[in-house]
Amino acid sequence: MRKVTAIIETGSDHTFSIYSHDADDLPYGVIGTGNTIAEAKEDFMIAYQEIKECFLERGEEFEEVEFSFRYDIPSFLQEFAFAFTLAGLERITGINQKQLGHYVSGYRKPSAKTIRKMEEGIHRFSEQLGMIHFIGV
Numbered sequence: 001m002r003k004v005t006a007i008i009e010t011g012s013d014h015t016f017s018i019y020s021h022d023a024d025d026l027p028y029g030v031i032g033t034g035n036t037i038a039e040a041k042e043d044f045m046i047a048y049q050e051i052k053e054c055f056l057e058r059g060e061e062f063e064e065v066e067f068s069f070r071y072d073i074p075s076f077l078q079e080f081a082f083a084f085t086l087a088g089l090e091r092i093t094g095i096n097q098k099q100l101g102h103y104v105s106g107y108r109k110p111s112a113k114t115i116r117k118m119e120e121g122i123h124r125f126s127e128q129l130g131m132i133h134f135i136g137v
Helices: 037-057 073-079 086-093 097-105 112-130
Strands: 002-010 016-020 031-034 065-071
Touching: 002 037, 002 073, 016 037, 031 037, 037 065, 037 073, 065 073, 073 097, 086 097, 086 112
Parallel strands: 002 065
Antiparallel strands: 002 016, 016 031
8 A cells, every 4th residue: 555645734823734745646635634633633534534435436446545644843742742841852852942842832943954853863762762671571
């Protein structure tokens, strides 16, 4: 099954939107919105199912795809706030807490270099977590 990127973004009104991104050759696009990322994802997947049903009702071929979600920085920071404090993210990424706070609020937007730095730091941390093994397991 083909993977299609779905972009998760935070709006200026602090709501979330998700849209299919790199599927120009698909005869459909999918969007979803919500007050939370979970609501936006649910709306997005409902829209996908409704599009599928419309295609099938008309007897048209429908290409099913799998979505790979990509976050803008404010959306990521809000989605994973339960797991990462700004202090913890500063230690993981090397990006100052105050800067991170500006990104969460939408006051500032990170540069491409800063986005790469954050992503690389989080991936390194994720790899470290993947190597943890506990005694007795």
